[in-house]
Every structure is written in structure tokens, then in C-alpha cells.
Amino acid sequence: MHMKTGVEQSVYALVLLNMLPDKAVLSGEAISQQLGASATYFQKLLRKLVTADIITSVPGIKGGFKLKKRPEDIRVYDVYLAVEGQQSLYSSNGILVDMLDLEKEDSCCLLTNLMEEAESSWKAVLKRETIASLSEEMRGERFKDKIAALEEWVSNKMVI
Amino acid sequence: MHMKTGVEQSVYALVLLNMLPDKAVLSGEAISQQLGASATYFQKLLRKLVTADIITSVPGIKGGFKLKKRPEDIRVYDVYLAVEGQQSLYSSNGILVDMLDLEKEDSCCLLTNLMEEAESSWKAVLKRETIASLSEEMRGERFKDKIAALEEWVSNKMVI
DNA sequence: ATAAAGCGGATAAACAATATCCACTTTATA
DNA sequence: TATAAAGTGGATATTGTTTATCCGCTTTAT
Known part of the structure; x- marks a missing residue:
């Protein structure tokens, strides 16, 4: 009885997508790379998030994924449910x-x-936190100087 | 992410052992038969319950298993912990x-x-119920007339 | 047209849960 | 004291689930 790693991966994927400016997307490949996950398999997980109306997919060149709901409306519980x-x-x-x-x-x-x-x-308990609250936590004191590199990576990889 | 069936099996095994008179034991084979579980595999589960000090094993002919603790001191949580x-x-x-x-x-x-x-x-929540409370529930109105057969089975199979 | 992205199905690999087998120890009793 | 019936522990097989890969398909910006 153990939670799938896909739940943690999906949550962080959503935190990444939450760093995107409006209209921008990240490719599945880029996301899996950042997460250190298997690209082909993580696509399947992303699909589950799409089906659950948590993210939107844009096909075609310059395509990718972005959040469909506001981050404060995506509970950790919703991610768990979508994945498991x-x-x-x-x-x-x-x-x-x-x-x-x-x-x-x-x-x-x-x-x-x-x-x-x-x-x-x-x-x-899983309904208490959202992608918004987790993102905020990540931007707190503790990681102050580590966030910049990640933000830059997002800027480089995103497609508008 | 799913609880092992061994937890349910173990809980009912303990409910059975709780029907034994003092000093009596039930063989692992008899228990697994009543549970509809694989005998050889269920022995492994019984071992875990022994290790967790929930039941005692008596080797040798006329051997078997019996509760080690009072049923009101065995929480569902303890069983979960022992098995999983x-x-x-x-x-x-x-x-x-x-x-x-x-x-x-x-x-x-x-x-x-x-x-x-x-x-x-x-x-x-798993700490709220015990083998004692579950046994009591089983003896309630609902199964009034179905309990007798089970009690007789225990009488037949037990060894003193 | 083409290249880069997502989609869906089939399938393989890795891992965990369940099940079986066998040689061993323990103990009541004939 | 030999024996039969019980638990013990290790090795191994089977089954099921999770993770991973592959391939042909659709979609869309250039």
C-alpha cells in the first residue's frame, strides 16, 4: 500500500506549469526532463490530468500543456484522484x-x-492544499536564491 | 494504492480466535480454510501477527494459534501495522x-x-476499533441466527 | 510540405503481492 | 521411543500492478 510516484511527479509538474505566463505552454518532454521522469510514461500521466480537466493540451508544433484551472482551484486531492x-x-x-x-x-x-x-x-487533509499554496510555499524564504534558476529554465523552455 | 487483502483476512482470523475458550487454539490450516485463503501463504501472515505480539503460536501436535493480547487491546491499526x-x-x-x-x-x-x-x-480512525468491538458488532441483531453455525465450527476445529 | 508537438493502443520490463514447496523443529500420545 | 501433526524459515514460482517503451496517428505553425 503505497502512493504512486506519479502523484508527486504530477504535483510538481503542475507547480512548473503554474510558473508559466498566460498563454504559454511547456512540452511534455521538457516537463519530464525537469522532473527526471520517463518522458513516454509521463505523457500518460499528463493525459490523465487533461482528462480530469486540470490541464489543457495544445497539439501541433508550438504545442504543450498549461493549467486549465486557476492554481488555487487545483487541490492535491484532485491530482491524486486524477492519477490514481x-x-x-x-x-x-x-x-x-x-x-x-x-x-x-x-x-x-x-x-x-x-x-x-x-x-x-x-x-x-489532501483537500487542504492546492497548487497555489504549494507554489507559494516554494517561493518562501527557504529557497529564495534557488528559484531564479528554475524560473530561467521555464523561460527558456516555454513556448508561446 | 490499495490495502492488501491480508489485512482483512487477518482481522477476521483474529475475530475467529476471539471465539476460542481459554487455552484453546486453532490450527493455521483450519483458519485459512474458514477464511477461504491460501493455507501456505496465510501461515506467513500469521507469523507476522506472532512477531507483532498479537497472537501466540503453539508448535507440535495439538498446536495452533491463539490471541496473545486481550481483544480490546488489539486495534485494527495494530493489525494493519503488523501485516503491511x-x-x-x-x-x-x-x-x-x-x-x-x-x-x-x-x-x-x-x-x-x-x-x-x-x-x-x-x-x-483505524485506532478506534478493536477486535473486541468488531466481535461485538458481529454478535449484534443483524447476524443473530447466523452466528451459531460459526460457533459450532470453532468448537469442532479447536484444540485444547 | 514538413517538422514538432500531443494521442491512443499494444506491448515489454520491473516490481510487489500472493502462492507453493520442502526440509526443519516442536510436542502429545500410542 | 517412534510417530504424526503442528508451526518455522528459506527458496522459489505465479500473478497482478506499475512503470516504461514503441509505433502509427492527428494536429498545427511555419
Whole structure:
């Protein structure tokens, strides 16, 4: 039970896209390079973000990706959902139903309610931060002098 | 990102062991049969529960497993921990460190704090229920007439 | 027209979870 | 005291999921 690395990668990809000026895009290849991710595979992840209406893709030469929503409207939770899908962390295997010889329709499990609550509570925390708040955090004191290089890289790689 | 089925299996195994009278044990084979689990593999899971001091194993003929702690002292969380290990749901891949060219020691990630909070909050819910509370729930109205067969099975399979 | 970008499907590689096998130790009992 | 039935630990196979690659396709600025 471990979160896919694709979630972290996607979040940082969105932080990168959030550094773009209006109308500009970054190519999938450029993004994966900056993230140190496999380019061909990361394209698949970018597609999931497109499907989830988090980013927009522009085909053709001078194409690429940019944010579709405002960064303050993209929660970490939305990214998680887009990348990992909507399946729950827990799903019963119907062991109790078998042990007690219940009807299939009962779909009863002593753990399901508890696990659903736990998951909700977990998700609630992921809804607290957004791409905007993470971007702001990155621009804080701590990385003051390291940000410039990244901003320059974005300027060089972006396409308008 | 999905919880192993071993967690559900282990919880129900413990509920079964909780039906045993004092000093009695159930063999690993009997338990796996009742759970519909692979016997040889489930032995490995039982071992994890032994290592975690949740159950005791008795070797030799007339051997088997029984609870080591009182059922009200075994939280669902403890079972999860025993089966899945103590690794976190999320661990950073150091993408930000690479992007900003930080020192390795910084081990900095915008997501780590958030994810740790989320996980704590998730775990807190798993600490709420115990084998005792789940056993009680199983004995409630809903399964009134289905419990007898299971109790009889336990009586037949147990060894004192 | 062409080159550079995204799209979608098929497939491979890597890894983790599940399952099996076997030689070993332990212990009740005939 | 030999034996049968139980757990133990290691090696290994099977299965499933995640990550990665490849290729032919569409889109669009020049």
C-alpha cells in the first residue's frame, strides 16, 4: 500500500506549469526532463490530468500543456484522484459474507465503514492544499536564491 | 494504492480466535480454510501477527494459534501495522531537491508534511476499533441466527 | 510540405503481492 | 521411543500492478 510516484511527479509538474505566463505552454518532454521522469510514461500521466480537466493540451508544433484551472482551484486531492483513479484504499473481499453464509447482496463487512471513514479523513487533509499554496510555499524564504534558476529554465523552455 | 487483502483476512482470523475458550487454539490450516485463503501463504501472515505480539503460536501436535493480547487491546491499526509494515503511505522521491538543486540532506518536499498529516488522520480512525468491538458488532441483531453455525465450527476445529 | 508537438493502443520490463514447496523443529500420545 | 501433526524459515514460482517503451496517428505553425 503505497502512493504512486506519479502523484508527486504530477504535483510538481503542475507547480512548473503554474510558473508559466498566460498563454504559454511547456512540452511534455521538457516537463519530464525537469522532473527526471520517463518522458513516454509521463505523457500518460499528463493525459490523465487533461482528462480530469486540470490541464489543457495544445497539439501541433508550438504545442504543450498549461493549467486549465486557476492554481488555487487545483487541490492535491484532485491530482491524486486524477492519477490514481477513484477506487477506494480499501475494498472488502467478502470474507464475512462467506463465513456467515449471508446473501451475496448483503455485501457486509465489519471493516468497510471504518475504512471509509479513515479514507475520508485522509482525503480531507489532501483537500487542504492546492497548487497555489504549494507554489507559494516554494517561493518562501527557504529557497529564495534557488528559484531564479528554475524560473530561467521555464523561460527558456516555454513556448508561446 | 490499495490495502492488501491480508489485512482483512487477518482481522477476521483474529475475530475467529476471539471465539476460542481459554487455552484453546486453532490450527493455521483450519483458519485459512474458514477464511477461504491460501493455507501456505496465510501461515506467513500469521507469523507476522506472532512477531507483532498479537497472537501466540503453539508448535507440535495439538498446536495452533491463539490471541496473545486481550481483544480490546488489539486495534485494527495494530493489525494493519503488523501485516503491511511501518512504511508510510507516501514517501518523497526528492523531485524538488533535484529541481532546485538543493543539498541531499535537505530532503525537502512540499508534500511530505501534508501527506504525513493525512496518514496520521487515517491511522487515527483505524485506532478506534478493536477486535473486541468488531466481535461485538458481529454478535449484534443483524447476524443473530447466523452466528451459531460459526460457533459450532470453532468448537469442532479447536484444540485444547 | 514538413517538422514538432500531443494521442491512443499494444506491448515489454520491473516490481510487489500472493502462492507453493520442502526440509526443519516442536510436542502429545500410542 | 517412534510417530504424526503442528508451526518455522528459506527458496522459489505465479500473478497482478506499475512503470516504461514503441509505433502509427492527428494536429498545427511555419
